[in-house]
Amino acid sequence: MKITTEQKRRALVVRIDGELDLHTSPILQERVAAAFTEYPNLRALVVVLSNVTFIDSSGLGALLACYRDLSALGKRFVLANPQAAVRRVLQMSGILNQIDVVDSEAQAVLRL
C-alpha cells in the first residue's frame, strides 16, 4: 500500500493506493494522526479511495477511528470515490450512515 498526502484548502487529502487490511490499516491511522498533530490548523480529512482495490473490517475500523478522532477535534472527514467492491463493503458495514462519501476528490475539497 502506498499513501500520498497533500494539503488543499486547509484539508489534508490522503490518497491510498492498494489494499486496506489488518497489516496496512495501522499505517493509515499513523499517517493521519501524525499529519493532524504536525498541522493542527487542518480542518478536514479527505481520504481518496479510487485506487483502493480491497478493504475489509480492519480497513473500515481504521477509517472509523480516523473519523472519530477528528470529529472529537471538531474536524470534518470525507471519503472520495470508492470503487464498486469497496463501496459495497462500506454500505454493508453501516459506516455510510456516519461518514460522507462523494464521487471525486475535487467534489470533496469543494464541500469543505
Added chain:
Amino acid sequence: MNRNGPVDNRMTLSFVSKPENVAFARAVVAMFASQLDFTIDEIDEIKVAVSEAVSNAIIHGYEDQPGEVRVEAILSNGRIEVIVHDSGKGIADVAWATEPTHTSRPDERMGLGLVFIREYMDEMRVDSAPNQGTTVHMTKAPRSATARAH
C-alpha cells in the same frame, strides 16, 4: 457442510499469525477459487471472507502472539469450501459470539468480520472451545452454477 462427492482439488496453506500474511492468504485462496466459474465480484467476496477469518485468527485467536494459522481450500461439487483454523484461545460461547445482533456492531472488528463472511459466503460455521482453537468453515458456489441448478 458435509462433502457429498469426490474432491476435485485441494490445497493447504500454513503460516505464522502475522498481519503481513493476511493479504497472502486471501490472494492464494482467490487464485485457487478461480478454477471454478466465479465472477470477479464473487472472487472479491471470497477474498473479504478469507481476510476476515484469518484476521480474526491472528487478533482474537492468538491475540497478536505468534501462532500458526492453517487455511485449507477444497473444490468439490462445483463449490469451494474454505477452512481457516487456529490453535489459539478459542471462544467460550460460539453461539453468542456469532449472533447477528451481537456481531453487527460496526465498531466491533470480529463481529463485523463475521457479518461479512455470512453475507459473502453461502454457508458459514464456527467450531470453537476455550483453549482449543477456532475453526471457521465457509462454502461458496458460483452464482451461475446456482442458477443452473434451479
